[in-house]
Amino acid sequence: MRALLLGLLLVATSGGVLGAQTLPQQGSAVHLGTATCGGSTCHASTQPWKNSMVLQNEFVTWSTKDRHARAYGSLVSVLGKRIAANLGLPNAHEAKVCLDCHADNVPEGRRSKQFALTDGVGCESCHGGAERWLGQHVSGTGGHAENVAAGMFPTEDSASRARLCLSCHFGDENKSVTHRMLGAGHPRLRFELDTFTAAQPAHYRVDDDFFKRKPSPTGVQVWTIGKAMQVRSFMSMLADPKRNQDGRYPELALFDCQACHHRIDGEAMPRPRAALPGRSSPRLNESSLVILQVIADQTKPEMGTLLRRQTAALRSAATSSMGALAAAAQAIADSAGAMVDHLAQYPFRPGEYAALLGGVLDQADVAGFDDYAGAEQATMAMSAIITEMDRIGLLSGDQRTRMAAELEKAYSAVDSDIAFSPQIFVAALQGIARARPIPPVPARRSYLVPGVRR
Ligand code: HEC
Ligand code: HEC
Ligand code: HEC
Ligand code: HEC
Known part of the structure; x- marks a missing residue:
């Protein structure tokens, strides 16, 4: 009985805010192909329509500016071919392992005539897949809710969107970029929902009308929910004995690359094998967990305390057994799931943004400036917060200019893992700390000493 109740409880929570919607690649709907959406009187207008709720030139934005339109092309590029060869695949453009993320790789039976991989x-x-919603969509008989009921994916919902993007930008039960693929030359994956949503680039206009039609969260909420979903995905993979495995070792893509590598490009120089798990314990990639900690401390302090305890447990479990590691990871995945529900309801107040920014600055300091993945996540977090502060008018013209310049500096510092410059990153953090719109609170630690690790 207890097990049954627990089971029901789990079903109840996972069917909630986390977005139970089937991902486009799964499910049963036939995919009609971009040509179906891209008629000139549909979504392929060359100019945005003046009197339309949506821009109608989405196809043009996607096909000319969006890297997703080139995702298949990457599989036949020089690098794509090299990765495939290194993995012993006949080629990349017919390999399911590549197509699952680089194309709309639904099974043969779910592809219409116009569909093109x-x-x-x-x-x-x-x-x-548009099979069941295209009719009412074209005839205009239903609104967005009706379309979603007929199988359109709710991309406007942050948790659902995060799950969708993360399925390819991190991985899920069905696909991932493993350490073997990284070793074969695949670029390291990085992700942050708000930043990547902005970078896609947008083929839609988020204005008053958009909010009326689609009650959507603000940028900071997108960032925080995305972060909780990212931690949940990461910890679920770590907790899954099938996915967290590479021969005798755990899946090394989940660890801090720098724990073993001095450089993480193709010329990587792994330290001696003694650094592999079992003999010592390389650190996990905690870059998203660290940021979620900041968000929890600010919005739900008791969850902040719990996460801190669970993080300590995870670290000590990493040196004990795979079973203990999985249990510790699952506990954090559950906390992250609870945070998604919490954040979807949380009424962010403008006064909190400076505190969140301060939290990220502090954490970047605690995490150590030679931690590349941490610096990268901290940069995207600061960018999400500062953009929102600017949007709602919390920054003076001068602050805006200075913050933008310092952010630019931080981005250039984390531009590539090979050229990562802790010094430039530290200087940018100091600049942002000085420019923020509150009297600079004395930092808990100094930002002056790069290279100090936990
Ligand atoms: C990588 C994912 C992705 C791809 C590929 C993509 N979209 Fe979108 N689309 C989004 C997201 C995210 C939004 C914004 C949230 C929302 O409105 O649902 C959006 C919004 C829209 C909107 C709604 C705008 C509004 O104001 O309601 C339209 C229309 C649209 N997309 C059409 C297209 C068309 C046509 C294509 C192909 C040419 C396309 N999208 C490809 C993710 C994507
Ligand atoms: C079906 C898999 C898939 C989904 C779903 C997906 N992406 Fe991507 N995305 C990719 C691939 C593959 C690339 C790299 C394309 C290439 O080969 O250049 C990419 C590239 C990008 C880039 C460019 C990254 C860069 O370094 O310049 C952004 C930004 C991006 N995606 C955002 C998103 C967002 C936001 C979502 C969710 C709304 C999303 N993606 C959903 C597969 C996906
Ligand atoms: C879990 C999803 C996933 C899988 C599986 C995957 N990729 Fe990727 N790939 C991505 C994403 C996402 C990017 C973009 C990374 C970014 O810029 O942030 C990418 C980038 C690339 C790039 C670089 C594109 C560019 O122009 O910078 C190449 C080449 C590539 N992938 C080839 C492959 C090959 C070959 C395979 C199969 C062995 C494969 N990928 C499997 C998600 C995936
Ligand atoms: C626990 C140690 C460890 C961690 C953590 C680790 N690697 Fe590795 N990596 C190795 C070893 C050892 C090799 C040598 C190949 C082999 O025998 O697997 C290697 C090989 C590579 C190679 C190929 C190098 C070459 O010259 O062919 C690349 C690229 C790479 N790793 C990238 C990464 C990235 C990116 C990360 C983080 C997501 C990472 N590694 C995490 C130990 C590690």
């Missing part, structure tokens, strides 16, 4: 990550990879 070469379209890469097309409209229906994100918006869902």
